[in-house]
Amino acid sequence: MPTFDETATSEQVIEAFAPQIKGRTFIITGAGKPSIGSQIATSLARGSPAHILIASRTANKVEPVLKDIAEIDSSIKTTFVQVDLTDHDSVRRAAKDILAAAPKIDVLINSAGNMAIKEYTTDKQGIEIQLSANYVGHFLLTNLLVPALQAAGGARVVNLTSSGYMITPFRFDDWNYSDGKTYDHWTGYGQAKTANVLFAYGLTKRLESLGVTSTATHPGYNNDTQLGSHLTWDDYGEIPAIMKRNTGVDWEWETPRSKTYTQIAATSLIAALDPEIPEKSPAYLMNSQIHEPAEYAKDPENADKLWELSEKLVGQKFEY
Template sequence: MQNFNHDTTGLEVVQNFSNDVAGKIIAITGPSIKSLGAEAAYSLAQSPKAPSHIILLGRNLEKVQPVIDRISTLNASVKTTFVKVDLSSIASVRECASQIKAFTPKIDILINSAGIMAVENYTLSPDGFELQLAACHIGHFLLTVLLTSELLASSAPRVVTLTSTGYEGSAFRFDDYNFSEGKTYHQWLAYAQAKTANMLFTLELAKRVPQITALVVHPGVVLESGILQNTSMEELMKAFEITKAAAEAQGEVFVVEAPKTLQQGCSTTLTAALVPELSKQSGAFLRDCQVVPSEKVKEWARDEEAARKLWELSEGWVGEKLAL
């Protein structure tokens, strides 16, 4: 994709593909101030040909209002709508989807950007799931399923979901996804499981709904995004050491990534959302604005049977199936 790389900014992506932004209706989760979701929205608003409507889905209006205000300053022609949602709550996701359906018949791009990382103490969601799994995967799974009809009303729908190379720390724990009710809980294994779930979800969505271009992205290490709100830099380095040891045990080389700014961090999300040629690579994983060859993705994150199994398990958890 162009000469996009680790240093590419979201604005550069948008400026190169402004025709693919024009008039679009775009929904973004996790758009609080100083987040990757907010930065993506700012970039989109500054496109030479702007989207018509940006829908911001977040837990707290107070943290999203500054984002709405800045979008208005950047481009007053872009309509913005805030919809409250707690992605760890099935009931909240259902209410959010219902509200969206009430004011728009179409969504061109859904960006599943929200997430939490490394919750130190074992915590359950309102529905009884480990919190990182609930907020990172289950909520986004249900939201996407509930909004599928609106996505299919678009001529070229896309679903972009954020994961992390942290997925390399663990396959999905089908036999113990709730960590024996906390007895076997490890904050980084729980995070890795949730990020693997994002990978498998995208793989299966691409298969089940071929009309939708489904892509999953690693934004990079973006320290200013609030990534450390549940942990510390010291703990993050410990996580890198765990991943490094696992890689070296398999004869692989592990290099700690250079941090990115928020603008650099949102660039891969926007690449996945906008670049036309990626419509032919639904199900792919992107990093540094480029598609990662499938052979470089851990086997457990490209396992089609695991993807099918997780999808069906998720349907049972939320009590919802695709209505196509």
């Protein structure tokens, strides 16, 4: 298999793993344009998949992506399913629509999310909005889609996380920030991204016997998407002090500090397509390679505690 590094592009990954795309079904959340998810979708289109389904909140942001896919290969079936991941009723409706449109799912890429929401905000269920959008909604959606993942045989779930998970462990004793009293925007982001990593470990543990494995991927930094459009450089400058307070560890900016639009999707595409990844899962990938995450983000006890909490938050148990 080819070896990639931090400079890898979507085009290189698609060329290397084209046989893993042809004729398969891919579900991507949050792939409105411009986003990492949209770059993943249009990259996959170059490998002749059977079906690309995008589950996202805003139709008019997805329409340009579906148009791009059609221009690349008009034979690909495309589907849009509206979903608000912060509304569990919406997630349940969307899961039914997705299962109807895609009874077999080869790869589910949980790409939707938000970042560093400055004001403490909760979703419809009372859950802090970053934890809700980045993790809890995906926990519910993924589990509801397990029948289609199992039906595909050898399916994968890719959870987009961030190196921002290093800002904080999951705050089991105060995950909802005492109704905002203990909230800061970067700790909120870090906790949500730690949850994404733990979810990959918890999900693989439960579904591996059913032929489903999971990874968490850090795409890298990019300034072309809308994720951080509300933030200034001064906001990013707050990260080191907050991480030091939460973990006692110094923050280090990784290299490269910024990836191009086509590079930003490469690591997640590797997780979705590289034939060697399932046997190495659960795993955390960054800069196109598997890395060991911090102990708190892979600890089996933490993964189980998060699973139990998540079941309470969505009001449903998932046992396999």
